[in-house]
Amino acid sequence: MSDSGNKMFPQPYFNDNIIHYLNDINVLIKKLFHSFYTPYGLTFVQVPVLMALRRNGKMRVSDLGESLEIGSSNITPLCKRLEKSNLVTRTRSDEDQRVVFVEITDYALDILDKIEEDFNARMPDSVRLNNNESVAIENGLEQLHLYLVNLYNKTLDDRIRFN
CATH class of the missing domain: 1.20.5 (Single alpha-helices involved in coiled-coils or other helix-helix interfaces)
Known part of the structure; x- marks a missing residue:
């Protein structure tokens, strides 16, 4: 008796349905969350950075960029802007001054908590x-x-x- 649940079926690597759904999901996520983070002056790019720092704690800027697939030429100015807004702190390594660490601030943690609370409060029971x-x-x-x-x-x- 064969297990048809594990049978491999030929699939095109480039599947129109997968691409379509991923694009739609990306657009819907941007539209849905936009109204929650913009009152705090945050952008769609900044929120994942803050969430990664909340999840991982203090990180090297290069590791943060790599984890989010953001190049070094983009992650460095992004972290500098977040620092100017008091959302992260940047510190140089004592061992190697070329290495910069970034860490989320309590202020940013409070903002993420407020966004999450607002999102949960505004979500209708019918879609939970x-x-x-x-x-x-x-x-x-x-x-x-x-x-x-x-x-x-x-x-x-x-x-x-x-x-």
């Missing part, structure tokens, strides 16, 4: 997810993430081998 739905979406996103990472790594390997 139950625990099973939430877990299913999170698991699906994790699977999609792993699929895309593997696909990227595979195509990168092919480009290196064949170019």
